[in-house]
Amino acid sequence: MSLEDQDRRAEQERVERVVGEIARRVSYLQQHVSDIQADIVQIRRNFWDDVTVNFDDDIEAAETYASIKQQAEVLSERERVHRHAHNQLKTLKRLQKSPYFGRIDFRAEGEGEAEQIYLGIGSFLDEKEEEFLVYDWRAPVSSLYYDYSPGPAAYETPSGTIQGTMELKRQFIIRDGELLSLFDTGVTIGDELLQQVLGKQADGQMKSIVATIQKEQNRIIRDVRKRLLIVQGAAGSGKTSAALQRVAYLLYRYRGTLQSEQIVLFSPNPMFNSYISTVLPELGEENMQQTTYQEYVQHRLGDRFQVEDRFAQMEYIYTAAKEPGYEARAAGIRYKASTAWLRVIDAYLESLREHGMCFRDLKFRGRTLISAQAIAQRFYEMDASLRIPNRIRLLAEWLLGELKQLAKKEISRPWVDEAIELLDRDDYQRVYQQLRSKKQFTGETFNDFDREREMLALRVVQEHFAPLRKRVKRHAFVDHTALYRQLFEDPERVRGYMGSEELPAEWAEICRQTLESLSRMELRWEDATPFLYLRERVEGFQTHTAIRHVFIDEAQDYSPFQFAFLKRLFPHARLTVLGDLNQAIYAHATGGDDFAELAALYGEEETEKIILTRSYRSTRPIVLFTSGMIPGGDEIEPFNRDGKKPTVTRARDRADLIARISERIGELQSEGHRTIAVICKTAEESREAYEALRQTVALRLIDTETVSFEEGVHVIPAYLAKGVEFDGVILYDASREQYGREQERKLFYTACTRAMHELHLYYRGEMTPFVAALQAELYEDVQG
Numbered sequence: 048m049s050l051e052d053q054d055r056r057a058e059q060e061r062v063e064r065v066v067g068e069i070a071r072r073v074s075y076l077q078q079h080v081s082d083i084q085a086d087i088v089q090i091r092r093n094f095w096d097d098v099t100v101n102f103d104d105d106i107e108a109a110e111t112y113a114s115i116k117q118q119a120e121v122l123s124e125r126e127r128v129h130r131h132a133h134n135q136l137k138t139l140k141r142l143q144k145s146p147y148f149g150r151i152d153f154r155a156e157g158e159g160e161a162e163q164i165y166l167g168i169g170s171f172l173d174e175k176e177e178e179f180l181v182y183d184w185r186a187p188v189s190s191l192y193y194d195y196s197p198g199p200a201a202y203e204t205p206s207g208t209i210q211g212t213m214e215l216k217r218q219f220i221i222r223d224g225e226l227l228s229l230f231d232t233g234v235t236i237g238d239e240l241l242q243q244v245l246g247k248q249a250d251g252q253m254k255s256i257v258a259t260i261q262k263e264q265n266r267i268i269r270d271v272r273k274r275l276l277i278v279q280g281a282a283g284s285g286k287t288s289a290a291l292q293r294v295a296y297l298l299y300r301y302r303g304t305l306q307s308e309q310i311v312l313f314s315p316n317p318m319f320n321s322y323i324s325t326v327l328p329e330l331g332e333e334n335m336q337q338t339t340y341q342e343y344v345q346h347r348l349g350d351r352f353q354v355e356d357r358f359a360q361m362e363y364i365y366t367a368a369k370e371p372g373y374e375a376r377a378a379g380i381r382y383k384a385s386t387a388w389l390r391v392i393d394a395y396l397e398s399l400r401e402h403g404m405c406f407r408d409l410k411f412r413g414r415t416l417i418s419a420q421a422i423a424q425r426f427y428e429m430d431a432s433l434r435i436p437n438r439i440r441l442l443a444e445w446l447l448g449e450l451k452q453l454a455k456k457e458i459s460r461p462w463v464d465e466a467i468e469l470l471d472r473d474d475y476q477r478v479y480q481q482l483r484s485k486k487q488f489t490g491e492t493f494n495d496f497d498r499e500r501e502m503l504a505l506r507v508v509q510e511h512f513a514p515l516r517k518r519v520k521r522h523a524f525v526d527h528t529a530l531y532r533q534l535f536e537d538p539e540r541v542r543g544y545m546g547s548e549e550l551p552a553e554w555a556e557i558c559r560q561t562l563e564s565l566s567r568m569e570l571r572w573e574d575a576t577p578f579l580y581l582r583e584r585v586e587g588f589q590t591h592t593a594i595r596h597v598f599i600d601e602a603q604d605y606s607p608f609q610f611a612f613l614k615r616l617f618p619h620a621r622l623t624v625l626g627d628l629n630q631a632i633y634a635h636a637t638g639g640d641d642f643a644e645l646a647a648l649y650g651e652e653e654t655e656k657i658i659l660t661r662s663y664r665s666t667r668p669i670v671l672f673t674s675g676m677i678p679g680g681d682e683i684e685p686f687n688r689d690g691k692k693p694t695v696t697r698a699r700d701r702a703d704l705i706a707r708i709s710e711r712i713g714e715l716q717s718e719g720h721r722t723i724a725v726i727c728k729t730a731e732e733s734r735e736a737y738e739a740l741r742q743t744v745a746l747r748l749i750d751t752e753t754v755s756f757e758e759g760v761h762v763i764p765a766y767l768a769k770g771v772e773f774d775g776v777i778l779y780d781a782s783r784e785q786y787g788r789e790q791e792r793k794l795f796y797t798a799c800t801r802a803m804h805e806l807h808l809y810y811r812g813e814m815t816p817f818v819a820a821l822q823a824e825l826y827e828d829v830q831g
């Protein structure tokens with residue numbers, strides 16, 4: 048038997064031995080879990096039998112309370128043990144199918160023998176709990192696997208660096224407990240394995256990449272030194288993947304202190320949430336909190352305004368170029384996204400300490416009880432050194448006091464008599480009891496009647512004042528809308544709040560447009576964050592102090608203003624920010640070529656930046672084609688996976704276009720591709736394509752409301768395809784008319800880079816200049 052065969056046999060035997068051990072542990076745990084489950088059912092069923100309930104006096108009540116609490120604690124302890132065992136069981140069942148994917152033999156300096164370290168998605172000890180049969184991929188020693196090839200190697204532990212030599216590095220594919228293949232690897236983690244993984248068809252769910260994490264991705268996963276980690280990475284370079292494995296790593300490294308609820312991921316759209324939702328559970332971890340920035344802002348703003356959807360803003364930008372006011376709106380979007388605008392608002396807030404606060408009258412039954420002017424006067428009578436939020440709190444207290452006085456005056460009004468008439472018997476009864484208990488009856492019918500009326504009246508007024516008091520407690524007397532409006536009422540006003548910075552040339556028109564939408568109680572997307580920021584600063588920022596880690600994917604789509612806002616929202620969190628400036632498709636994108644403004648957020652000392660240039664998603668021909676469209680594209684390094692060249696087809700007319708696309712979808716399906724997207728520029732175009740294609744192909748139209756990502760054929764606007772990928776991509780209309788303006792380049796690039804295995808472009812008329820400028824050998828030109 049050759050050495051290779053011997054090795055293979057030894058490994059197969061080890062797999063069998065480990066799988067056998069796991070199976071034993073699984074059956075033990077299964078029994079354990081069902082015992083605890085029975086316990087829990089028992090405790091729940093008998094909960095009230097085991098507590099003594101007695102509320103006769105205070106002492107008895109306290110004892111009752113203590114006994115309920117004790118019983119509840121027993122229950123919650125059992126439930127915790129159950130959860131833990133259940134999770135352990137889930138991980139073990141996964142390990143049973145594929146216990147590990149890698150092995151390294153590492154000889155630490157000064158040690159005689161190398162230790163064999165097998166890596167899997169969770170750790171597993173032998174029966175005596177002495178030897179690790181499998182190490183968790185996140186254990187300190189496991190990083191050797193990702194960072195080194197055989198030779199000198201080192202890894203960090205909490206107690207320092209361990210130096211040594213890696214004598215072997217091996218990869219396995221084990222399925223259903225059977226060793227399918229193994230290879231000893233060199234420099235990078237097995238191109239062979241990566242080839243296999245990347246060559247597969249997508250099934251609508253993102254996969255974990257733990258078996259093939261690359262060295263530069265490993266840095267993203269494990270780097271915890273700085274407050275802010277910025278990842279600038281090419282399309283398909285594994286930013287999202289690395290981010291998710293990083294979440295798993297953090298949960299492992301800080302287990303005991305960090306819970307998944309303390310991690311938030313801001314994702315590009317609701318569908319993306321469904322796309323990535325299985326990665327962490329696959330790794331035996333719970334998902335972090337997920338939201339989109341839009342959802343979050345809308346939630347905070349409440350329903351006072353109709354808040355524009357950010358995709359609606361984008362739709363406007365890409366479809367309304369010929370409408371009047373377009374340039375001003377576009378300039379406004381850019382300006383309101385900048386930190387210059389944030390500084391204007393800060394200066395404005397500073398000036399509000401002296402004058403200009405806006406309040407609302409406190410009205411009751413159409414009458415002004417306390418005028419906005421009186422509120423403002425009180426506000427400015429307060430100590431000027433007090434911060435605005437503190438003054439507002441004091442104002443609220445003062446207003447509640449005033450309302451109390453006003454209620455007393457109100458009781459003599461005629462409406463109160465009418466309201467008393469409408470009271471029911473119970474109310475009378477209660478007042479009567481109250482008077483009796485306070486011994487306020489004089490025995491003189493006349494007086495008693497007066498007192499009773501007085502009490503009933505007060506009761507009525509208090510009841511009617513309740514919503515007013517609620518409004519005061521909610522600080523509804525502060526007119527935030529007017530405060531924001533004020534910034535635009537006189538276009539010259541903001542000049543007073545700025546240093547040497549310039550306003551956009553279209554400022555007067557921007558002011559007019561903003562006022563117009565505010566008067567309709569509509570808040571445009573570009574105003575949503577600035578408005579919220581102003582309101583929060585006036586009211587006192589509500590922050591999320593429990594959150595420890597914030598992840599922001601597709602970060603190029605956030606404005607500097609939004610980043611500054613996010614920084615304030617999460618004062619105790621570390622930020623991991625991942626983006627690709629070449630995919631910046633929002634109108635507020637400033638066109639900068641690095642994340643300089645973002646890097647300034649926490650200062651150089653607290654910022655780490657990692658650049659990923661290797662692209663894994665698409666085949667080599669697709670990467671070569673797409674990277675030619677963007678500046679600096681030659682730095683993008685395709686992973687060496689072969690495939691067909693992209694095709695570019697000119698259709699004679701619309702009917703020809705639809706027929707060719709339908710035919711292509713059929714071909715892609717017969718080749719076995721499971722996720723196929725017809726990518727359009729906008730929602731408008733998507734609807735049109737969908738209507739035309741559905742006659743011949745079964746497909747699904749994706750819009751902003753779509754929350755699940757599935758296999759099949761989709762018609763989707765490019766901006767909703769952000770972050771996701773498809774086996775085959777068809778560009779519905781790659782003409783100059785659709786993608787002719789420079790600002791459409793990144794949208795076009797984003798659409799094309801969604802393709803994993805095949806990319807096909809169609810157009811009528813003239814081809815987009817972004818493709819026309821490429822070397823002809825990068826694609827196959829098909830003329831209709």
Ligand SMILES: Nc1ncnc2c1ncn2[C@@H]1O[C@H](COP(=O)(O)OP(=O)(O)OP(=O)(O)O)[C@@H](O)[C@H]1O
Pocket residue numbers: 241244245254256259260261264280281282283284285286287288289627663664769770771772800
């Ligand atoms: N180390 C790896 N091993 C296996 N697959 C990988 C690896 N890195 C990335 N991939 C795969 O490459 C594809 C792209 O990864 P991902 O979506 O994380 O990239 P991205 O940088 O977020 O892309 P984009 O910015 O274009 O949305 C995914 O299918 C992912 O599974």
